[in-house]
Structures are given as structure tokens and as C-alpha cells.
Amino acid sequence: MGTDIAGGVEVRPHGPGSPWLLTDVSPDDLPRHYDAFGLLFGVRNYAGFEPVAPGRNLPEDAGPDLRALQYDGTHDHTWVTWTELARIDWNALAPRVDDRIHEYELTSEGPRFIGKAGHHGHAWRAVAGEHADPRGSSYPEGTQWRADDRMWRVERLRPADVLRVDPQLRALFDIMRDLAERHGGDNVRLVVWFDS
Structure with missing residues (x-):
């Protein structure tokens, strides 16, 4: 079963205290x-990001x-203001390598990037060994395996990688930025929870 996100964007149109x-x-x-969930909130953080706003619970003034x-059944309630999102260093490397090994077609x-996963099946096992650990964090950055037209590689991500592949998140951030220009960055927040 996977994890999905829900919640909403709130504004304080009249500033603090309103x-x-x-x-x-x-x-x-x-x-x-999951890379976006991990970067922003520490949920399913396989990429090893230092999350921006993990585990804050639902705001008391929601x-x-x-x-x-x-x-019912939701978990990991948290929130983040636009001011905090605007401070993300999109080019900083994650503190550790991705737990998922990245797969490429040569x-x-x-x-050509194909995807990343915690398990890569028989092709990867044939090269890495039957008892190899499928977690990327078990190997030094840059470790790679090759077989035929496939390459598996241990890599670290940057926050920019998250935005590059997620147009919906970019669109959400654009809307929040526009709201912050009108109301101030501390008066715009994203409140979320997860369902697994």
C-alpha cells in the first residue's frame, strides 16, 4: 500500500493574529x-533529504x-510556511545517498534514466550478487553495476531534482508564491497529512 498526501493551503489575509x-x-x-514528501515533510524519505518541516502536527490555529x-486513519500531520519553502537551497545535495538504486538504460x-527502486530483480542480482543489499545507502556514492544495456548507480539527489519531475508541485509553489506576494510569506502555509 502506498502513501498519499492531503490537506490545504491557508492564508492570513490580515496578518498575524487574524x-x-x-x-x-x-x-x-x-x-x-515520495521524494517531495521526504524533502518537505520527512515522510517516505528514501532520498535522505534534511526535511523542511517534519512532524509539526496540525497547527493549533488551523x-x-x-x-x-x-x-480517520491519517498520519504525519504537519505544515510549512511559504517563507520556509522560499529558503530551500534547490542545488544542495541530500546529506546521504538515496536508498533506492537508480537504473539507467545505456x-x-x-x-537514459529509467527509475529507482529498493529492489531491481534478477538482472541487478545477477551482477551485484545474490546476497547484495538492495539499499543504495549500503554503498558509497557513485557505486555502479552494469549488465548488457543496463546500469544501476548509487546517487544523491538535490531538491531541484524533485521539482524537475513534479510539475504539479511546481504549480502549487507558484500559487503559494503569488499568495505570499499579496499577504506575506509567513501568512501563507501548506498544511498536510498522509494516508497509508
């Missing part, structure tokens, strides 16, 4: 993107409309 109001902007349309969106134009 109530938070739920906007019509929601993370519910975000895809199941508005009633946002509270009404919650349902083509005449160079390696």
Missing part, C-alpha cells in the same frame, strides 16, 4: 511523489474549514 482561511488550493492533486477536511546518446 484567523487562517482555507483557500481553494489543495495538495490533493499532487501525485504520489481554521475550521481545514479541520473539516481531515478523516543508449548511443548516453545513459
Whole structure:
């Protein structure tokens, strides 16, 4: 079973001390993107990012409309302001390598990224050995295995890698940036929870 995100974007149109109001902007349309979940909130953080806003719980001053969106069985409630998101260093390397080994197809134009996973099946095992650990964090950065037209490599990610492959997250950030320009970065926040 996978993990999905839900929640909402709240604004304080009249600044500190005024109530938070739920906007019509929601993370519910975000895809199941564990690198984004890990980078922002520390959930399913296989990439080893230093999360921006992990485990803060639901804000005490969350508005009633946002509270009404919650349902049973959710976990890892947290929130982050636009001010905090705007401080992310998108080019910084994650503190450690990705737990998932990255797989490439070797083509005449160079390696073509296929995906990453904790297990790569028989092809990877045939090269790495039957008892090899499938977690990338078990190996030094840059470790690689090759077989035929495939290469598996241990790598570290940058936050920019998350945005590069997630247009929905980029769109959400653009909307939050626009709201912050009107109301101030500390008066715009993303409140989320997860369902597994």
C-alpha cells in the first residue's frame, strides 16, 4: 500500500493574529511523489533529504474549514510556511545517498534514466550478487553495476531534482508564491497529512 498526501493551503489575509482561511488550493492533486514528501515533510524519505518541516502536527490555529477536511486513519500531520519553502537551497545535495538504486538504460546518446527502486530483480542480482543489499545507502556514492544495456548507480539527489519531475508541485509553489506576494510569506502555509 502506498502513501498519499492531503490537506490545504491557508492564508492570513490580515496578518498575524487574524484567523487562517482555507483557500481553494489543495495538495490533493499532487501525485504520489515520495521524494517531495521526504524533502518537505520527512515522510517516505528514501532520498535522505534534511526535511523542511517534519512532524509539526496540525497547527493549533488551523481554521475550521481545514479541520473539516481531515478523516480517520491519517498520519504525519504537519505544515510549512511559504517563507520556509522560499529558503530551500534547490542545488544542495541530500546529506546521504538515496536508498533506492537508480537504473539507467545505456543508449548511443548516453545513459537514459529509467527509475529507482529498493529492489531491481534478477538482472541487478545477477551482477551485484545474490546476497547484495538492495539499499543504495549500503554503498558509497557513485557505486555502479552494469549488465548488457543496463546500469544501476548509487546517487544523491538535490531538491531541484524533485521539482524537475513534479510539475504539479511546481504549480502549487507558484500559487503559494503569488499568495505570499499579496499577504506575506509567513501568512501563507501548506498544511498536510498522509494516508497509508
